[in-house]
Amino acid sequence: MSSPYVPQIHRYQAWLHEQRGLVFADYDALWRWSSTDLAAFWQSVWDYFDLQSPTSHRAVLEGDVMPHVRWFSGAQVNYARQVFRHVARAEAAGQPAIIAEDELGRVRTLGWHELQRQVAALAVGLRALGVQRGDRVAAYLPNRIETVVAFLACASIGAIWSVCAPDMGTAAVLDRLRQIEPTVLIAADGVHYGGRPLDRSTTVRELRAGLPTLQHVVTLRTPYAAERVADTHDFTALVDRDDAAVHAFEPEWLAFDHPLWIVYSSGTTGLPKPIVHGHGGIVLTSLALKTLHNDIGPSYDDNSFGERFHWYSSTGWVMWNAQVAGLLGGTTIVLYDGSPGGRKDEPDWSVLWRFAARHRVTFFGAGAALYGNAMKTGVDLAALQAAGYDLSAIRALGSTGSPLPPDVQRWGSAQFERVHALAGRSRDPTALPGGPGGPVWWCNISGGTDFCGAFIGGHRGLPQVPGQMQCRQLGCAVEAWDENGRAVTGQVGELVCVRPIPSMPLYFWNDEGHARYLSSYFDTYPGVWRHGDWLEVRADGGCVIYGRSDATLNRHGLRMGTSEIYAAVEALPEVLDSLVIDLEFLGRESFMPLFVVLRPGLTLDEPLRERIRDAIRRALSPRFVPDAIEQVPDIPRTLSGKKQELPIKKLLLGQPLERVLNRDAMANPQCLDWYVAYAAERSKSAGTMAA
Incomplete structure (x- = not known):
């Protein structure tokens, strides 16, 4: 009989006890040590994963004020070298490196040697x-x-x-x-x-x-x-x-x-930010995230499930990088190349579930929107199970990209209870979620392209509360700050990280004096990373993200700057000006309206709406087609001519006008009445739907 499965984070804690003499009463104590004694924690990660370097490092961390720090100076690494350390053991165990399928059903498997x-x-x-x-x-x-x-x-x-x-x-x-x-x-x-x-x-x-x-x-x-x-x-x-x-x-x-690599995260103005990450920082933080928090072990390890890791993503989303990072830990990654919702004229949100069943995926990850679409369109996982699509290998569901509504998480948990019952899996009331005999585990995470990681995530040993993420990540000194820059618990504040982590950007490409880098994250609180999310840290350590606190568009996990929408829309001869707002609501689907000012004498009709949608599809992506397009008398602007995206976003999210806008600082305050009326109408219709 095989020995009971031990979660990866528990194995790490046992190692800390044996090798460092460290014992922690609970996860909160472990997190506080990891996020304050950074040198000791990240050195322990290096040692635990036995990272290799032909030269020794002078110090784990030099400097302490972000972003002017250096990690593991003197050490040498290579992302690909870390991947190929697993070749011999994975091949001996008969585990492939990659399984890939496209939407035509063509499957390819690649071994580690190949x-x-x-x-x-x-x-x-x-x-x-x-x-x-x-x-x-x-x-x-x-x-x-x-x-x-x-x-x-x-x-x-x-x-x-x-x-x-x-x-x-x-x-x-x-x-x-x-x-x-x-x-x-x-x-x-x-x-x-x-x-x-x-x-x-x-x-x-x-x-x-x-x-x-x-x-x-x-x-x-x-x-x-x-x-x-x-x-x-x-x-x-x-x-x-x-x-x-x-x-x-x-x-x-x-x-x-x-x-x-260079990845891109768009701001509200200017070109997308070309963010440079380093080999060592990505290797180190990816192993900590994937293994310790996401509980994804080597596919060849006895203390594993024959792990097969899938996270649905296009190559334009940082979750593609996260998917590939499974190889760093010796895990088989399972790729899907195609639409997660089937054909546009025949939507089918069971596509990825059938794919996961065919390849015995153990960890299934996707943007929160995929789970919501599956629930709304009536996807029945138990029916798939009964039809021969065996989903019982799935032990963990990963979610990110936007807040996962509580009812969607409850739906998924109930679906897998039925899947497990049909598969004849006995239920062990003492088993941890995601383990043998336990319920499916939701590993809900929140992070960003900016540092290619997660600030908040999962822990199989902590309670699962629908709509809530389980904990702050090890090594991440994350807090919610009020308007006075004070850490708060039990109320919503700005998500900040007060200490550095190894995967934060090295720099932005061609950014003289790091001016753009500093203004992107450190303008509000010098030396403190401001991430741009609304966060609540609850008394039990659980966390809730309430959406973006800035105006960056976040559609199905992909971020795009509003300036890119404007460039596409305002290139049309009929459109004089435009404003786009991405509204994220906890427990409800996000809503992205586009407001346009047309040339005099023109009225917005359906043919023009379709031309606007098509312009966005062609210039950017179908993912950024707005949910509604409205004709407006004018776009609110400051005296200096800047579009007032954030104030209008706050207005549409329900805040009173006097708290979000100063008419005296506006070039055209007379246009505000239209937006106030629109916000009231939106609030009324949302209340009706909720009722």
Whole structure:
């Protein structure tokens, strides 16, 4: 008989006791130690996961005032080296590295040895194209095996990776990639999404024309392109190479803070922020998050479930990075390339559940909206179970991107009670959630692209309360601050992190004097990270996120700056001005209205609404099509001409006008009556629906 499963965080605590002599009365005591004695905690993470370096580090942490700190100075690491430490044991156990399926049902499985060979082949190929340490390699790729291979190949040679999803329009991609001046572009010439083949060859040509620093384009050729993109290298030919140079290849040792990738998080004005993260910080915090908090262990370990980790994401969301990070801990990752809701004309929110059943997924993660859509459209997991789609391997449900409403969490828990009953699984009332005999475990997390991690997350040993996240993450000194900058419990405040963590940005690309970096996170509270979320820390340590405290759009887990919406909408000749607001409500679906000022004499009708929607789809993504489009007399602006997004957002969320706006500071206060009336109407209709 196998020994009882021990949660990963409990194994870590036992190690702390044995190796450090540390004993903690409860999780709160452990968290307080980890978030105050940063050097001791992060050194323990390094040692617990036995991270390797050919040189020793001088100190765990140098400096203490964010963002002017350095971690593990003198140490050398490489993200890809950490991944490939698991090859021998995973292969011996017969566990694959990656399982991938597309929406046509085509399944591919890649073993650890073959993943290592393909990464080496592409790394050798990129070097032959002249790619060196510090060069930026841009990608325009979907969520496929090839994208993981390309990323790891770049990491192996110290190139800096940056990927955009093929559902983004040319303008949005160029706004990102032009800033980082890539030398190589790796791009798919087509995708299959929402039941349709989509030719992307024209977009690839436009990207090449719009990126003057490109020296080479590598094309992932698909059946969906009308014609091949000329004068490019064939991705498949590069990874098929298998010779002495490939066999001899090893990932380079790099400084702990060598740049790993550039991701993008949009603000309310200007271009998307090109955020640079380092190899060491990402490896360290990813292992702490995935293993200790998300309880995702190596697939080959006896103290495991034959772990298979899936988190639905496009490559344009930071959860793609989080999904790939499962490889750092020796976990099989399970990828889905396609629409989670089936075809647009025939929506089907059971697609991912059937996929998870086919591949025996153990940890199933998605944006909160996916669970809400499944509930609203009547997805019946027990019926799927009865029909032969065995979902009983799923022990944990991960959620992020927006607050998960309590009724949705209760729905999911009840669904899995029925699944387990149909699977004949005996119920153990003493078992922890997510363990043998226990109920399904909800691992609800909240973090961000900005630091590629989570501030708040899960712990299998703590109570599950629908609508609440279980705890603040180890090593994250997170607090809710009131308007006076004081930490509060039991009331909503600004989410801040008062001590550094290793995965915070190294810098923004091409940000002279770190001006944009500092203004993004440290303007409000110097030396303290202000994240832009409303947070309540409850007396039991549980946490609730109440949405964004700034005006960044957050749609289904993807963030986009309002300026990008304006650029697309105001390019239409009929539109003079616009304002977009993303309203997130606890326990209700988010609502994003777009307000437009039209040229004199024009009236907003359905054909114009559709042209506006289409402009957003083409320039940005279908995910950012607004829920409503309204014609307004004017857009509220300050005396200096800035759109007043945050005050209008607060007004529409129910705050009184006099608390959110100063008419004397406005250029056009006469327009406010329209918005006050609209807010009242929205509040009335919401109250009617709630009743």
